[in-house]
Amino acid sequence: MIDMAYKTDIEIAQECEMQHITEIAKVAHVDAKYIEQYGNYKAKIDLRLLDETNRADGKLVLVTAITPTPAGEGKTTTTIGLADGMRRIGKDVTVALREPSLGPVFGVKGGAAGGGYAQVVPMEDINLHFTGDFHAIGAANNLLAAMLDNHIQQGNALGIDVRKITWKRCVDMNDRQLRFVVDGMGGKANGVPREDGFDITVASEIMAVLCLSSSITDLKERLSRIIVGYTYDDKPVTCGELKAAGAMTALLKDALKPNLVQTLEGTPAFVHGGPFANIAHGCNSVMATRMALKMGDYTVTEAGFGADLGAEKFLDIKCRMAGLTPDAVVVVATVRALKMHGGLAKTELATEDLVALEKGIPNLLRHVSNIKNVYKLPCVVAVNRFPTDTDNEIEFIIKKCKELGVNTVLSTVWAEGGKGGESLAREVVRLCEEEKGDFTYSYELDGTIEDKIRDVVQKVYGGKDITVMPAAKKQIQQLTELGFANCPV
Numbered sequence: 001m002i003d004m005a006y007k008t009d010i011e012i013a014q015e016c017e018m019q020h021i022t023e024i025a026k027v028a029h030v031d032a033k034y035i036e037q038y039g040n041y042k043a044k045i046d047l048r049l050l051d052e053t054n055r056a057d058g059k060l061v062l063v064t065a066i067t068p069t070p071a072g073e074g075k076t077t078t079t080i081g082l083a084d085g086m087r088r089i090g091k092d093v094t095v096a097l098r099e100p101s102l103g104p105v106f107g108v109k110g111g112a113a114g115g116g117y118a119q120v121v122p123m124e125d126i127n128l129h130f131t132g133d134f135h136a137i138g139a140a141n142n143l144l145a146a147m148l149d150n151h152i153q154q155g156n157a158l159g160i161d162v163r164k165i166t167w168k169r170c171v172d173m174n175d176r177q178l179r180f181v182v183d184g185m186g187g188k189a190n191g192v193p194r195e196d197g198f199d200i201t202v203a204s205e206i207m208a209v210l211c212l213s214s215s216i217t218d219l220k221e222r223l224s225r226i227i228v229g230y231t232y233d234d235k236p237v238t239c240g241e242l243k244a245a246g247a248m249t250a251l252l253k254d255a256l257k258p259n260l261v262q263t264l265e266g267t268p269a270f271v272h273g274g275p276f277a278n279i280a281h282g283c284n285s286v287m288a289t290r291m292a293l294k295m296g297d298y299t300v301t302e303a304g305f306g307a308d309l310g311a312e313k314f315l316d317i318k319c320r321m322a323g324l325t326p327d328a329v330v331v332v333a334t335v336r337a338l339k340m341h342g343g344l345a346k347t348e349l350a351t352e353d354l355v356a357l358e359k360g361i362p363n364l365l366r367h368v369s370n371i372k373n374v375y376k377l378p379c380v381v382a383v384n385r386f387p388t389d390t391d392n393e394i395e396f397i398i399k400k401c402k403e404l405g406v407n408t409v410l411s412t413v414w415a416e417g418g419k420g421g422e423s424l425a426r427e428v429v430r431l432c433e434e435e436k437g438d439f440t441y442s443y444e445l446d447g448t449i450e451d452k453i454r455d456v457v458q459k460v461y462g463g464k465d466i467t468v469m470p471a472a473k474k475q476i477q478q479l480t481e482l483g484f485a486n487c488p489v
Contacts, residue, residue, distance in 0.1 A: 081413020085421025
């Protein structure tokens with residue numbers, strides 16, 4: 001075992017002897033004719049593969065977690081380590097992950113390629129420009145913004161009210177100075193002055209659209225339906241009416257193709273797309289997940305944030321729209337994070353404290369109960385073990401989860417890679433093969449928007465009821481009148 005005391009994630013990643021991407025493609029059963037190389041260790045996979053393969057779908061494993069804390073939970077690390085562990089016990093497995101945003105990479109959060117000995121590589125490339133997908137999404141977003149403002153400048157035939165424009169520009173950086181701006185200054189030739197703003201690229205609706213699209217045609221149709229603002233008499237104005245969808249699709253034609261890379265142990269990883277879970281569905285793309293399912297007997301994927309947000313959206317939105325049914329769910333927890341939920345400060349997490357753990361563990365138990373009882377899916381708790389965790393604390397978590405009828409498995413993938421994920425891998429395989437779920441959504445599509453919100457609040461969050469404020473009531477009424485009442489929330 002290599003001494004990790006002096007090794008950072010990037011040092012570990014750079015010491016890895018990566019296999020050529022064509023070798024990884026062979027492991028993933030991808031024929032050379034579908035590979036579009038970006039150097040020696042990255043590739044895009046042609047979308048024709050999905051139409052032309054006769055391979056059956058594998059089993060789908062979702063990795064989610066307790067409510068995130070600054071102490072860290074390790075969803076991505078567990079996802080990667082679990083997949084490597086499954087390969088070590090002889091399974092044909094692929095990984096499907098989101099791409100990181102540059103903003104968090106350079107901000108507090110850091111990268112999103114895993115950690116320790118459970119990483120996807122080339123880590124620096126994935127965390128930076130990768131294959132240019134996010135740049136293409138930003139360009140498409142800003143093309144629409146430019147065409148919108150140009151339409152207004154050239155006479156505003158659609159009668160767009162500049163006070164009711166909802167479309168923002170974007171940049172993939174945490175640039176708070178640009179969140180609210182006034183633009184179009186400089187006189188008649190330089191546009192119409194108005195209030196504007198920038199989102200981060202991962203919060204762009206283009207990102208959500210790209211990740212839910214099932215083909216290039218579907219992508220263009222979804223782009224056409226985007227509402228960018230409203231007319232003086234409150235009629236919606238769409239991207240299609242501005243005739244921007246074709247040009248935007250052209251910018252996104254390569255970005256729609258999933259990216260193939262590898263884990264430190266050579267497991268094929270489809271890393272593609274990455275909408276934020278707090279404003280969108282927080283999962284990698286439908287295309288990448290479908291491709292990963294075709295190319296392995298098991299696919300391990302993750303959803304952003306905790307199970308109440310990321311998994312809820314994965315299950316209620318992505319699975320519903322893509323026709324996916326998970327075979328097993330892993331809920332990741334750490335003793336440190338649970339103690340933080342129990343009221344301990346970050347500086348006090350290294351000492352044993354069963355009182356704080358008892359106060360914090362309801363968070364884990366609620367997430368587990370949601371997966372098991374709301375969505376009716378087989379579930380295992382993965383405790384991402386830290387050196388400071390004591391046996392008493394681990395035993396306490398195992399006992400509490402057993403009372404819910406859920407097994408707990410220790411994971412040491414950060415320190416040991418796939419070897420530290422073998423026990424978790426065996427339990428996940430057992431769940432997939434022996435425990436059949438009865439997958440159920442938390443709400444049906446034919447209810448009102450308020451009904452759906454109430455279902456999520458009561459079933460997932462444990463709330464008693466909802467109170468709809470006047471501004472929200474008006475918004476719900478507007479969405480219903482626009483024909484969106486039967487969409488997921």
